[in-house]
Amino acid sequence: MIEVQDLTKSYGSVTAVDHVSFTVNKGEILGFLGPNGAGKTTTMRVLTGYMPATSGTARIAGFDVFEDSMEVRRHIGYLPETPPVYPDMTVETYLDFVLRIKDVASEKRQERIADALAKTNIEDKRKELIKHLSRGYRQRVGLAQALVHDPDVIILDEPTVGLDPKQIIEVRHLIKGLAGNHTIILSTHILPEVSMTCDRVVIINKGKIAAVDTPANLTMRLKGGQRVYVDAKAPEQALEAALRQVQGATRVEVSSRADGHATATVEAARGQDIRSQIAAKVFEKGWPLYELRGASRSLEDIFLELTTDDATHAQQAK
Amino acid sequence: MRGLYAIYRKEMGQYFVSPIAYVVVGLFLIASTLLFNIYLKGIMQEAQQMAMQGMQYGMPESFDVPGQVMRQFFGVLTIVFLLFLPLLTMGLYADERKRGTMELLMTSPITEMQIVLGKFFASLTLFVAMLLPTASYIVFMCLKSDPAPAWRVLLAGYAGVLLFGGSLLSFGLFLSSLTESQIIAAAITYGGFLSLWVMDFGTQGSASISGQLIQYLSVIRHYDDFSRGIIDTTAVVYYLSFIAFFVFLTVRSVDSMRWRRA
Numbered sequence: 001m002i003e004v005q006d007l008t009k010s011y012g013s014v015t016a017v018d019h020v021s022f023t024v025n026k027g028e029i030l031g032f033l034g035p036n037g038a039g040k041t042t043t044m045r046v047l048t049g050y051m052p053a054t055s056g057t058a059r060i061a062g063f064d065v066f067e068d069s070m071e072v073r074r075h076i077g078y079l080p081e082t083p084p085v086y087p088d089m090t091v092e093t094y095l096d097f098v099l100r101i102k103d104v105a106s107e108k109r110q111e112r113i114a115d116a117l118a119k120t121n122i123e124d125k126r127k128e129l130i131k132h133l134s135r136g137y138r139q140r141v142g143l144a145q146a147l148v149h150d151p152d153v154i155i156l157d158e159p160t161v162g163l164d165p166k167q168i169i170e171v172r173h174l175i176k177g178l179a180g181n182h183t184i185i186l187s188t189h190i191l192p193e194v195s196m197t198c199d200r201v202v203i204i205n206k207g208k209i210a211a212v213d214t215p216a217n218l219t220m221r222l223k224g225g226q227r228v229y230v231d232a233k234a235p236e237q238a239l240e241a242a243l244r245q246v247q248g249a250t251r252v253e254v255s256s257r258a259d260g261h262a263t264a265t266v267e268a269a270r271g272q273d274i275r276s277q278i279a280a281k282v283f284e285k286g287w288p289l290y291e292l293r294g295a296s297r298s299l300e301d302i303f304l305e306l307t308t309d310d311a312t313h314a315q316q317a318k
Numbered sequence: 319m320r321g322l323y324a325i326y327r328k329e330m331g332q333y334f335v336s337p338i339a340y341v342v343v344g345l346f347l348i349a350s351t352l353l354f355n356i357y358l359k360g361i362m363q364e365a366q367q368m369a370m371q372g373m374q375y376g377m378p379e380s381f382d383v384p385g386q387v388m389r390q391f392f393g394v395l396t397i398v399f400l401l402f403l404p405l406l407t408m409g410l411y412a413d414e415r416k417r418g419t420m421e422l423l424m425t426s427p428i429t430e431m432q433i434v435l436g437k438f439f440a441s442l443t444l445f446v447a448m449l450l451p452t453a454s455y456i457v458f459m460c461l462k463s464d465p466a467p468a469w470r471v472l473l474a475g476y477a478g479v480l481l482f483g484g485s486l487l488s489f490g491l492f493l494s495s496l497t498e499s500q501i502i503a504a505a506i507t508y509g510g511f512l513s514l515w516v517m518d519f520g521t522q523g524s525a526s527i528s529g530q531l532i533q534y535l536s537v538i539r540h541y542d543d544f545s546r547g548i549i550d551t552t553a554v555v556y557y558l559s560f561i562a563f564f565v566f567l568t569v570r571s572v573d574s575m576r577w578r579r580a
Contacts, residue, residue, distance in 0.1 A: 048425040051576050073427040084422035086328075088335045100324035101426040145422070 001026045001153060001183040002047070006056035009042050016042040018207035019056065024200075027180045031198030031215075032187035033303065039207040040187035041081060044155050047185070048078045061152055074103065077151040081158055083142025087131035091122060091141055094130060095148050102149040116148040119174060135162045143171065147178065154178065156186040160193060172197050191303055203303060226268040228275055231291035232282050236262045242281050248272040261290065321428030325436025326443075329410065333444050342405050343448045349398055350391075354455050357390045384460050384467035385547070391456070392475045392545035396538055399483055400515060404507035406444055407490030410437050411572070412503040420575065430569045434491070438565060441487045449479060471547035478544020481557035485537055486511060488564035495571040514538065 002024040009017040017039040024030045032040045045051045047058055049069040057064060063071040086094055095113045104112060117123045120140045125133060130141060139162055146154055159175065160168045175197050178184060188194060194201045195215040203210040203218075211218060232239060236256035243252045243266055251267040268274045275294060282289045333339040365381040414420045423433055453476065460467050493510055494503040518536040521529040533539055537560065540553040 045421075050421055050425050070427050070429075073425055076425070078422075078425050080418055080421045082418045084417065084419040086332070086417070086419060088332060093331070097324060097328050098422070098426075100327075101321055101423065101428050103320060103427050 001028075002030075002058070002060050002185065004043075004047070004056070004058045007043065007046060007053050007058055008055045009039075009046055009051065010054045015207055017046070017053075020204070020207070020209055021056075022202050022209065022212055024183055024185060026183055028199045029175065029179045029184045029186065029197055031194035031201045032185060032204060033189070033191070033194050033201055034187075034204040035189055038204045040204060041157055043204070044078070044157050044185065044187060048076055048155055049073050050078075075152045077146035077149065077154045079142045079146040079154075079156045079159060081161070083138050084145070085130045085138055085141055088129065090127055090129055091117070091133075091144075092126045094141065095144060098145050098148055104149050112148055112150065115150075116144040119147065119177075120144040121170065121174075136164060136167045139163055140167075140171070143174070147182070152183060154182050154184045156184065158188055159186055160188070160190065168193075226273060226294060228266045228268065228278055229291065229293050230264040230266065230278060230282070230289075231261060232264075232287045232289050233260055234262050234282070234285070234287040238285070239264060239287070242285055243278065246274055246277045246281050248274045248277065321426075321432040322436045322439075325423075325428070325433055326440050329437055329440030330443065333406075333440065338405065338409070339444055339447075342402055343444075346398065346402050346448050347451055349402075350395070350452050351455070353394050353398070354387075354391055354452070357387050357394075358459065361386045361390070382467065384456075384463045385471055387459065388456060388467075388471050388475050388547075389545050392479060392541075395479060396482065396541060397515075399486055400508075400511045402448075403445070403483065403486045404490055404504050404511065406441050407487055407494050408504040408507060409494070409500045410441065410491055411495040411568075412497055412500045415498045415575070416500075420572075424572075424576065430572045434565055434568045434572060438488060438491060438561075438568075441491065442484055445483045445487060446480070449476070449483075468547060474544050474547045474549045477549060478541050478553075481544075481554065481561075482537065482541045485557050485560045485564075488561045488568070489514075492564045492568045492571060495568050 004023070005021050007017055007020045008015065020039070020043060022030075032043065034040050042051070046053045047060065047065060049065050049072050052066050057066075059065070060072045061075045063075070065072050086097075089097065092113060095116060096109060099109045099112055114123075117126060120143050122137060122140050122144065125137055125141075130138060133141065139159070143156070143159060146156060156175070160171050163171060172193065175184060175186065179199070186193075186197070198215060200212065200214055201218060202212050230239075230243070234242075236254050239262045240252055240254040243249060243254070243264055246266070248268050249266050250269050252264060253266075254262055254264040256262045266274065266278060273294075275292060279289065279292055282292075361383055365383050368381050411420075414423070424430075453472075456472055456475075460469070460472065489510060490507045493507045497503050497506070514537050517532050518538040521532045521536070524530060524533065537557075540550075540556050543550045543553055
């Protein structure tokens with residue numbers, strides 16, 4: 001549905017997006033993850049036809065975003081970072097205006113408006129002026145705007161920004177519900193968001209793609225592999241020595257607590273589950289075991305690892 | 319076409335939900351009514367004096383009161399427009415850019431030309447709505463005058479006003495498309511209009527080539543004939559070209575937003 005090839009966008013001497021390539025299949029939700037200023041918004045602006053790329057191509061539904069911009073625009077719905085709403089309009093007239101500029105036939109408009117209002121759960125705000133709505137409601141009006149003309153591709157730039165936790169969950173459900181019929185790209189810098197909503201994740205940093213995979217695979221692909229957290233009533237040094245003997249443990253970190261407990265984090269080599277060996281070891285020594293759990297590394301760790309590479313390299317160089 | 323109409327409808331709606339339309343139209347009507355009254359009174363007094371002089375010296379002068387009033391009234395409207403029209407154009411692009419709604423328009427299947435023309439026609443409609451009541455004063459005056467004045471003067475006068483106003487609006491809209499701030503848009507539009515006026519004023523009767531060139535290109539000079547009841551095709555072509563030129567520049571300016579970092 002969406003094919004991006006070697007896309008580059010420079011503003012003068014600053015390269016915001018640097019040779020980015022990825023594809024999105026029909027009905028998929030792709031998460032665009034990266035720190036602020038990574039080039040997420042720029043990529044989206046190129047995809048929506050708002051900006052031309054410096055080099056490279058992008059095709060949506062088979063149409064080139066630059067050559068066939070008008071066709072592409074018919075196929076997309078776009079929610080920019082700030083919802084593009086007119087404060088002096090009511091929600092209903094605003095959506096009607098959006099349908100008009102999206103070239104939707106008049107007999108379909110009422111039905112489309114009702115549908116968008118229902119999906120974004122703002123039916124009761126239908127007649128209200130947008131300037132009287134709170135930030136969260138405006139965001140939902142913006143979302144309604146992106147899907148009101150039933151586009152094939154929906155591009156959402158940070159759709160949950162400014163919402164309260166309950167609304168965030170609602171919006172995530174909404175986005176998940178849209179997948180299948182629509183192909184969705186959403187950008188975010190909030191990690192749980194991608195693991196919860198997206199089928200695949202593109203991690204982008206400083207304009208370059210750092211990784212593309214499913215959230216589950218990304219977690220798996222981690223270098224150090226499994227991590228186990230242990231809490232036992234044992235002397236610190238003895239525990240450390242014992243855990244080091246466990247086969248497959250690559251790294252052990254132990255700290256003691258005032259109540260006589262010692263806690264340890266053990267890292268295992270890739271693809272090995274060492275939890276039972278650890279438990280056996282602790283029992284063998286006769287220490288009471290209070291807690292033992294696999295602390296699998298989160299997307300957060302991958303993200304930091306992938307996006308702070310340069311910083312660590314710089315530190316190592318020192 | 320549908321896109322153009324959608325933009326037009328939206329802009330008309332925006333004019334009338336915000337106080338701008340009411341304030342501008344209201345103030346314009348007050349100003350134009352006062353001016354019309356002043357001219358009508360002044361010229362009627364003058365005509366009476368002339369008539370009395372004619373009786374004394376025995377040569378009755380014919381004095382065209384409605385023609386004179388219309389000439390002066392249409393003449394002074396140019397200055398009133400310089401004051402009021404920037405208020406109609408200042409927000410049309412600046413606001414759109416500031417709110418980020420330009421991004422919505424520019425990622426929708428409508429062309430820049432449709433956006434620009436939709437906005438231009440909306441401002442022109444409001445301009446016409448603002449002018450319409452003034453026609454009632456003139457029609458009233460003409461109906462009461464004897465002999466009946468040449469209606470051509472009235473029609474030519476309004477044709478001129480429309481073309482002149484349209485030119486200022488297209489110029490103002492272009493200036494509004496250059497900035498994100500309404501205030502700056504208003505300021506540069508006032509500055510721009512004023513310089514049009516100053517350029518005309520400063521070169522009146524000038525014999526130098528540059529002076530004559532500026533006179534030839536002056537928006538205000540071409541308006542003179544209309545207020546005398548003459549529809550000169552040169553002037554009509556001039557105004558239409560002026561409007562087309564600034565509409566074109568606005569389209570380019572809107573398009574250039576895509577190439578800028580915003």
